[in-house]
Amino acid sequence: MRHSTTGRRGARIALRPRTTAIASLAAVGLVLAACSSGGSSTESSSAAPESSAATPTSEAPAEPVELWVQSGNGGSDALLAGYEALNAAFEAANPGVTIKFEVKSFTDLVDTLPLQLSGDDVPDVTQVNQGYGSLGQLVGSGLVAPLDDVAQANDWEGRQGAALVALDGRFSPDGKTMGSGELYGMSATGAWVGLYMNMDIASELGITAPPASLEEMEAMLAKAKEGGQTGLMFGASDGGEQIWLMANLLMAYTSPQTVSDVINGTNEQLPPETLKAAETMKAWAEAGYLTEGWAALDSTEVLGMFADGEGLFALNGSWNVFQSDTPESFRLVPFPLGDASTIAAIATGDLPWSVPTNAKNPDLAKAYINFITSPEASEIWIKQGQVPATVSGNEAELVQANGLVGVSADAVLSWVNVMQNGTPVGFPDWATPTWYDTIAQSSTALMAGEITPQEFVDALQADYGAFTAERMGS
Amino acid sequence: MSLAPVPVTAGGRQTSSPRRRAPGEPRGIGYFFILPAVLIYALFVFAPFLHSIYLSLFKGNGITRMEFVGFANYVDIATNPIFRSAFIHALELVLFYAVLPIALGLLLASVLHRSRIRGVAFYRTALFLPYVIAPTAIAVIWRWILAPRGPLNSFLEAIGLGALARPWLGDFTWALPSVGLVGTWVMFGLALALLLAGVQKIPLELYEAVRLDGGGPWTEFRAVTLPGLRYEIVVALVLTVTAALRNFDVIYVMTSGGPGNATVVPSYLVYQQAFKVSQIGAAAAMGTVLIILIVIANVLITRTARSAS
Numbered sequence: 001m002r003h004s005t006t007g008r009r010g011a012r013i014a015l016r017p018r019t020t021a022i023a024s025l026a027a028v029g030l031v032l033a034a035c036s037s038g039g040s041s042t043e044s045s046s047a048a049p050e051s052s053a054a055t056p057t058s059e060a061p062a063e064p065v066e067l068w069v070q071s072g073n074g075g076s077d078a079l080l081a082g083y084e085a086l087n088a089a090f091e092a093a094n095p096g097v098t099i100k101f102e103v104k105s106f107t108d109l110v111d112t113l114p115l116q117l118s119g120d121d122v123p124d125v126t127q128v129n130q131g132y133g134s135l136g137q138l139v140g141s142g143l144v145a146p147l148d149d150v151a152q153a154n155d156w157e158g159r160q161g162a163a164l165v166a167l168d169g170r171f172s173p174d175g176k177t178m179g180s181g182e183l184y185g186m187s188a189t190g191a192w193v194g195l196y197m198n199m200d201i202a203s204e205l206g207i208t209a210p211p212a213s214l215e216e217m218e219a220m221l222a223k224a225k226e227g228g229q230t231g232l233m234f235g236a237s238d239g240g241e242q243i244w245l246m247a248n249l250l251m252a253y254t255s256p257q258t259v260s261d262v263i264n265g266t267n268e269q270l271p272p273e274t275l276k277a278a279e280t281m282k283a284w285a286e287a288g289y290l291t292e293g294w295a296a297l298d299s300t301e302v303l304g305m306f307a308d309g310e311g312l313f314a315l316n317g318s319w320n321v322f323q324s325d326t327p328e329s330f331r332l333v334p335f336p337l338g339d340a341s342t343i344a345a346i347a348t349g350d351l352p353w354s355v356p357t358n359a360k361n362p363d364l365a366k367a368y369i370n371f372i373t374s375p376e377a378s379e380i381w382i383k384q385g386q387v388p389a390t391v392s393g394n395e396a397e398l399v400q401a402n403g404l405v406g407v408s409a410d411a412v413l414s415w416v417n418v419m420q421n422g423t424p425v426g427f428p429d430w431a432t433p434t435w436y437d438t439i440a441q442s443s444t445a446l447m448a449g450e451i452t453p454q455e456f457v458d459a460l461q462a463d464y465g466a467f468t469a470e471r472m473g474s
Numbered sequence: 475m476s477l478a479p480v481p482v483t484a485g486g487r488q489t490s491s492p493r494r495r496a497p498g499e500p501r502g503i504g505y506f507f508i509l510p511a512v513l514i515y516a517l518f519v520f521a522p523f524l525h526s527i528y529l530s531l532f533k534g535n536g537i538t539r540m541e542f543v544g545f546a547n548y549v550d551i552a553t554n555p556i557f558r559s560a561f562i563h564a565l566e567l568v569l570f571y572a573v574l575p576i577a578l579g580l581l582l583a584s585v586l587h588r589s590r591i592r593g594v595a596f597y598r599t600a601l602f603l604p605y606v607i608a609p610t611a612i613a614v615i616w617r618w619i620l621a622p623r624g625p626l627n628s629f630l631e632a633i634g635l636g637a638l639a640r641p642w643l644g645d646f647t648w649a650l651p652s653v654g655l656v657g658t659w660v661m662f663g664l665a666l667a668l669l670l671a672g673v674q675k676i677p678l679e680l681y682e683a684v685r686l687d688g689g690g691p692w693t694e695f696r697a698v699t700l701p702g703l704r705y706e707i708v709v710a711l712v713l714t715v716t717a718a719l720r721n722f723d724v725i726y727v728m729t730s731g732g733p734g735n736a737t738v739v740p741s742y743l744v745y746q747q748a749f750k751v752s753q754i755g756a757a758a759a760m761g762t763v764l765i766i767l768i769v770i771a772n773v774l775i776t777r778t779a780r781s782a783s
Contacts, residue, residue, distance in 0.1 A: 111749040118537050137752060141537045237644060237732055293622025295644025295733045433751040445734035450646050 063096070067364050070102045070123035072109030072351050076319065079189065079350070082384040086372050089380075093371075097364065106351070110134055117143040122358045125365035127351035128185055130168060130426065132178060132265070132471070133433030135352070139184050140175025144354040146182040150366040156186060159373060159390040160349070161419055164190075167426050168349040168389075176471050178430065179264040187349020188372045190387040190415045192424075193244045194345060196306060196314040196407060197331045201229055205312070210333040212340040214252045217313075221289045224312040231289035233311035235297035236447070239440025241315055242281070246443060247346055247428045248315075248335040249277035256337070256344035256423035263426045265468045270461050278446055278453035285447035295444055318387055318411040319350065332410035334418060343422030347415065349389045387415045432467035435460075523765070529758040536754035547759035557760070560740045561767070563650060564719050567739065570654025571661050571718030576710050578658075579665030584699050587673045588691075598670060602663035609660070613727035616656045617643065620728075643729050649736045653728055657718065665710045672706035673699060708779040712772050719768050740764045 069087070073079045080103060087099045102123065104112075110129045114137060116122060128135045128144065138144045147169070151157070157165050169185035171178055195217075197210050202220075205227045211217035221231035236242050251259045253273035262270060284290060291302050291311065299316060306314040307322045307330075318332065334345040353372070355365040371377065378388035382398040385408050395416045399409045418424055429436035438459060446456040530547050534540035551557045586594060604612065619626050620642040627639035642652045680698045689697065722741035725731065731738035731746075740760055748757035 114535065114537050114752060133751060137535055137537075141535070143537070237729070239732075293641035293644060296620075296622050296641035297644070437746070437750070441732065441734045444644075444732060445646070448644075448646055448733060450734060 064098060065096060065361060065364060066098050066100055067125070067361055067368060068100045068102065068123040069368065070104065070109070070126040072104050072106045072127045072129070074103045074105040074108070078384045079319075079386055082189070082380050082386055083372070085380050085384075086377055090368060090371050094364075094367075099368075109351075114138065114141065114143070117356045117358070120358060122356040124359045124361045125353055125355055125368050128354045129351055130178075130185070130348060131430030131433075132175070132467070133430075135169070135185055135354070136171055136175040136178060137433075138175070138354070139171040139173065143357055144184050145357045145359070145362060146173075146184060147186060147355065147366060147369065148183050150370055151183050151186070154370050156183075156370075156373065159375065159392075160187075161391070164347075164349060164389065164419060164424050167424055168352045169354075177264075179260075179426075185352030185354045186369050186373055187352045187389045188369075188377065189350040189381055190318070190347065190389045190419075191350045192318045192345045192347035192387070192411075192415055192418065193248075193315065193335070194318060194332050194410075194414060195335050196233075196303070196316055197333065198306065198309065198312055198329065199331055200309070200329045201312050205229065207312075210331055211336040213336050213338065214249075217336050220312065221284065222287070225288055230291050230311040231313060232284065232291075233302040233306040233314035234290040234294045235299045235302035236295050236440075236444050238298040238300075239436060239444075241299050241302075242443035242447070243428050243436065243439045244315055244346060245281060246274075246277050246439060247425070248337070249280050250274060251335075251344060251425065252337045253277060256342065256425050259428070260423070260425050262464075263428055263431045265431055265464075265471060268465045268468045268472070270457065270464060274460065275453055275457050278443075278456045281443060282446055282449070282453055286449070290447075295448055318415065321385065321407045321411045328406050330407045332407040332414065334414055334422075343418055344425055345414075345418050345422070346427055347418050347424040348426050382412060385411075387412050391416050391419045432463055434463055434467070438463040526758040527762050529754055530762050532755045533753070534755060535752035536748075540755065543755065547755050548763070550756060551759060551763055556735050556738060557743060559735055560738045560743050560760075561763075563737060564721070564739050564764075564767075566650060567654050567657060567718040567721055568715055570651070571657040571721070572711055572714035574658045575661035575665040575714060576669075576707060578662055579669045579710070580700075580703070580707075582666055583669035583673045583703075584695055586670060587676075587699070594670075598667055602667045604660045604662075605664045607660075609723040610727055612656065612660060613724045616652075617728050620652055644733050646733055646736050649729055649733060653724060653737055656724060656728070657721070661714045661717065664713065668706045668710045669703055672703045676702040704779055708775060711775045715771050715775065716768055719764065719771065 071080070071083060073083070083101065087101055091097055091099055106129075109127060113126070113128060113134070117126075117138060118141070128138060135144070151165070165183065165186065166179050168187045169183045170181050171184055172181040195210070201224070202208070205220070205223050207220055207223065211220055224231040234241055234245075247259055250262075250271070250273060253276050254271050258271055261267065285294075291297060291305070294302070300320075302311075303314055303316050303320055303322070305311065306316075315335070321332065334343065337344060353369045355362050355369070359365050373390055375390055375392040378390050378392060378395070379398060381388035382395065382404070383402050385402075385404060388395075395412055399412050404412065428439065432438075442451065442456050442459040445451045446453065451459075529536075529540075531542060531544060532540035533543045533546070551561075591597070618624055621627075622641040622644070626642070630636060630639045640648060642648050645652075676698060680702070681694055684694050684697055720741050721739055722745065725737055725739050725742050726745070729737040731742050741764065744757045744760045744764070747753045747760060
């Protein structure tokens, strides 16, 4: 079932226990308040409302304010637990402020946002989805407000890097150019797609380390097939996995920057290597590298099977790190690209936070975003086993201190590696509002042998070219 | 998008009274009594329907200014292969939702009528049950049954027919029939309940007369049962054909139109166009075509029944 338009979110397989986090919530809240009171005293008066928010205000607001916060992370309990902790800390730091935290499912949020935000009764701050079809449409319709003032005042680019900030939230004010322009959204946590690997099965097959290149990975898939194992745990019914696979193959055959340009739509023509990526997808399906019945399975189901010890690889998101009995035997690494020196992944912030144009408390809303993306908030995210979007350099210690191992540790540390040394790339379906469905459907048909690689490329090009031409033309 | 079933009067009863004046009251007062219902109908069904026809002439996301494009959205439905295939799939589903259940229901109703079976009430309830369960729940149950490692495939393997096992909902050939047969399973109970009730009204003397004339079971069925069940068949057809054409929930939960576009149907495209890709005009056009199709189907069904009498 294609419940989500990006296929990035799904039910978690198993959730990290929250025992450690809950005990320390109150304390962290105080620490956070104390930490952030120092840095922003020199801001100009225009930025004052933003910087004051994380600081305990001397004069309490005359009347109590309710900040309406809307999240689309429904079903992701560990993420929500993190927000719960941060909300409590924010309330503690801002006397008189109560947070109304409303949680929707991802699909519910994305499907209803345009209508909701065009009304008068809107949340003060809400999560949005990236891409031309989602955030681009909201920006172009004037439904969300720019955040550049608070971003500059608090150096958000310093927190997460200019590349990631641009990826998650920058748009031209007409919503027609993604990845540059003003800032309309900022993410608190990171989400990246990588290769899960079962090292027990790997060592049975005589494999000792994750693949460093695509050739190595293909050799391992063949080895798994010979050894009677499923090479790649793959489920296509919700569409996400074939999109990630195509994008990763395209990155390997071209470069991460080329794929970024495709997503941002700088050229109406898809790179010629798209055909090669299509041929590889078809070849893998025909070689029997994939889970049997892959067309009827969804990504959550196959990751569940993988967690139960089936298959050498699985292609899935860092947001799905699971708790296993032997977590040390699983790894989560970036998909191997051309060679070991190319570090890149589909890696973006989770649903960015935006302030609707009609919000009743825009300044407080900006302060809230500033607060949940602060380096101090990262500690709470890592405690919850989540990937903080803000990278401060102390992640390795935090991972160790919180006892994260296996894929949970990899999720954070590989993210940091990509952010510091590599190229974060967006999700391909951001490129056009219909591309998710087009890629998902066409690649299922391709891999099932219903259409040829060339027909696959033509279908993608038709959708992509038409939207990109129209967008750039008007 | 109003996709509410269009009420159709079953049977061709005379509607205008031969008497010019009703006794006692002036006739005008009648309109007053139906006013609340008409107002609610106009406000919540008719007005949105007209509005969606209006929207179907535009292109845009419904928030910023829409661009007038005339009938371009309708041309799209006729030319876009995915849109077109959706309507073809809907027609195929009519076979599974309407034709099969009613044919099976007729067969079983005439058999049950001829031989008195103990506990008919129980069977009738059991067979009617699927129609009462929420479609979403049904879809979840069948998705599980038809899963690659689900009970159906396990069963096939257990009895040595493992070669027939396949990922039913991921198979380009079998996905639509699989979803269709779920519809058959749901609609069969409804058809049977309607037809059983009808068949019990038929005077037994008519069957006797056929037998006296030397007719066999087939003549009984053709000359007595079938004409006697005409109105029940019309009701069953109207309900099942409408359900087939506007099917959304079962498709949404079981396949979302996949694999590829193998099970995509008009209602699903309405949802996808309106909420996933924000093409309000295209969605409205699709919804309008779907409603017109349902109305035509229902008029045809009732007309055919009337002319047959």
